[in-house]
Amino acid sequence: MDTFYIVTLASMSLILIAAFSSLLAERFGAPLLLLFLLIGLFAGVDGLGIDFSNNSGAFMLGSIALAIILFDSGYGTSLQSFRQSAVPSLTLATLGVLFTAILFGAAARFLLDFSWLEGLLLGSIVASTDAAAVFFLLRTGGINIRDKVRSTLEVESGTNDPMAIFLTAALVSIIASGEGLESAGLDLLMLFVKQIGLGLLLGFAGGVLIVLIIRRVAVERGLAPIFVLALALLVFAFTSVIGGSGFLAVYVAGIYAGNKKIRPKASIMRFQEGLTWLAQIVMFLVLGLLATPSQFPQIILPAVALAIFLVCIARPLAVWLCLLPFDYTQRETGFVAWVGLRGAVSILLAILPILGNLENGQLYFNTAFIVVMVSLAIQGWTVKPIARRLGLIVPPQIGAIDKFELDLPGTANHELLAYRVAADSPVLRGERIPRWARPSLVIRDGKSMRYQYAGRLQENDLVYLFIAPGFSRLLDRLFASQVAVGENDNEFFGTFTIDPGRTGEELDRAYGPGLLSDADKSLTIAELMEQRLGGRPDYADRVKIGRIVLIVRQTDDKGDIKTVGISLEPVAPATRLPLFLNFREIIQGIRDYARKRRG
Incomplete structure (x- = not known):
């Protein structure tokens, strides 16, 4: 019993220290999740001396914590936000993870003297962005950016874990068995389809079940959040048991349940917010305790080099390739590329090579841990300045409330x-x-x-x-209090305003000709913007037409566009280099170059 009390005392003390560290993070702008990791390191075997080396226990505890975080992430994602960013986000969550793993794996092969398969395994471990880190920065970090960009980052971070988990588990199995990647190719494809398909199907069914039970069963108000949490973890566990992606299923279930009217919704959200904070603290502390910093100096230089390669080359290149077909501006693509924080998921996946008894199991873990710390330090500290530098901070519509x-x-x-x-x-x-x-x-x-x-x-x-x-x-x-008008509001919303009730033909005549097709000319500017946005427009939404950009400045109580701003210089390039351009901008650049040559 004395041991039990001592363990409880130490655990609660660490959680309280981590909770109080949020005040320090808010004061100095430090990445909070990085502080959680550092507290775990400080308390570990090379610090205060807490010897925690239970890899399987840490993996199970971290998996449950991640499932809780993903359910809450889906629960707080509106269906409209998901719809407008689903295709690019899912492209990033699948192809983006694969591209990142390949690029990072090639670098790891040379810097760590790995084989191609070992390098690809390390790349898969660090390929996914961390949902906890991304959601924390965007939702509680005071970064108010366009809903399209925010949704892309949030949906990507919530859906890319299954791909990374699949790649990591599959490569651990292949390396442990001594087989080649070629012989397991078809089996891997079938396994991937099974995991993703079951994850989507059972996640949707689980969301329907959660809503149905909460609506039909007379549950005490205090028990309702417990019911929801238990049902969410049931969906996660059942999907995993039958071979599906439990992490994808619990995220999908959260999206469905969060967009339905449930009677005690406010209590459920307050409970989940507190529980998600606890899950993040526990997960990062446990993973910090699991690390052995005295082993880091042996690989610190190649690991830091790999982290910088991931942040500055592998992630940006993968994001650019995935977002080429979509209408993201150069600045938006650059911001999505930068907000690719690695976190507890990568450290959690780095436990799998140890559990699989691979030859370099501890090397994978130590390298991934250093990569995560560098990513949180560099990107976590600079996300808001980068967003401000790229002109993506949306001026507030209303003041504090x-x-x-x-x-x-x-x-x-x-x-x-x-x-x-x-x-x-x-x-x-x-x-x-x-x-x-x-x-x-x-x-x-x-x-x-x-x-x-x-x-x-x-x-x-x-x-x-x-x-x-x-x-x-x-x-x-x-x-709300009176809104503070920023100096760059006109730059963000355009210098001029136009009447959204005017026709597309007038817009084409003023800023064309050849700006719009005949069908678009018959629409009003408001109808044209709604059509291009694929749904109801929102404050600060942008529609690029040729060389101009139409910006929603104000909507009425019904959600209709009331005022439209127009920018004649739609997106000044973030750099003079042709980085992060989409297909449309590349084609336009080629035409401009050809026109200049003819002139």
Whole structure:
């Protein structure tokens, strides 16, 4: 029992230290997940002396933590965001992982004196981006970029783990058996199809099951998040047992369940947010404890060289090849290439060669660990400056807002929201609350009063309102503080504005001719943008037409485009080198060169 208490004391102390380190990370801008790893290293066998060497236990614990993180990642991804970035994201998650593994494997072969198969195995281990690292940076790091780019990164990081896991497990099996890659080619293809197919199918079925049970079974409010978590892990485990990709299945189940109306949704999201933080802390701490830093100096130089090669060459080249057919600007492709953080997934996969009793098992682990630390240090510290340098930070539409949702009992078709009235907010300046929102209660200086008798709202009042589901964002602007207008807003949204009700023919006449086809000329500018975007437009969405860019500056309460900005210099190149251009830009460049030669 004394040993049990000592282990519990040490474990909880490490978790508390990791949790408190978030304050340090916020103050100095340090990558938080890197701090979790460093705390684990400091507490390990070469630090405070905690001797943890249970590779199989670490792999199982890390797999469960990763499943929890992926389910929460899918749960927080809107269906619209997934749709608009699904094809490029899935291309990155499959071909991108394969290209990265091949390029990195070639470098590893020469720097570590590996065989081609061993180099490809190490490349597969570090080929996927880390969902925890990417989601943390984009969702909680204060980086407000275009939804299309954000969705691409989030969906890619949530779906590329199955490909990396498949490649790593398959190569470990091939190397351990002594077979060649050629003899196992067809079997590998069939295994891949089986894992991905079962992952997608059972993930969708699992999402349907989660929603059905939560809606039909009378579950206590406090038990609902437990039911959801248990069902999600059940989907993960069952899919893995029958040979599918459990990680893909749990992510798909999260997307389906998160986009359905579930009664205690606010409680589920709050529970999952806390649990995801705990899963990240535990996973990074355990993997940090598993490492032996005293072994790092033997391979530090080639490992750091490989990490820099991955960050600066392998990942950018793989991303560029995958995004060539899609309409991403040079700056957007460059940003996607840079936000390819490696994390716990790579370290977790590096345990497989040890469990497979490969000759260089510990070398794979140590190299992957150093690569992850360098990636988190370089990319984690520079993501926001790079986004600002590339002009991808979207100016805020509204200022700061203090809002939280409350769950209603039963199956009420309303949402209950509470807003704290912010300084300089429109509602404080006298703007009326819409009729479809029903204010019920105001709390002022600790006293409760009915809205009708509260008089004019005051700063810091807490206002409770009943609204129809899905309309909360329309109220946000009323209770938000005044937006801080940046110096580069005009540069981002274009210097001029045009009426979205004007026709495409007028646009072609003004900025063409030959800008639009005859069919497009008959559409209004708003209809043309909706068609090109493939769905309902959102704030800051961009549509490139020839050499101009149309930008959504403002939408109305119905989601229709209200104001459109136009930029005559759509995307100034990030560099003078022809890096990260898409097919359309390459063809346009060839035409410009030919025109210049003729001139």
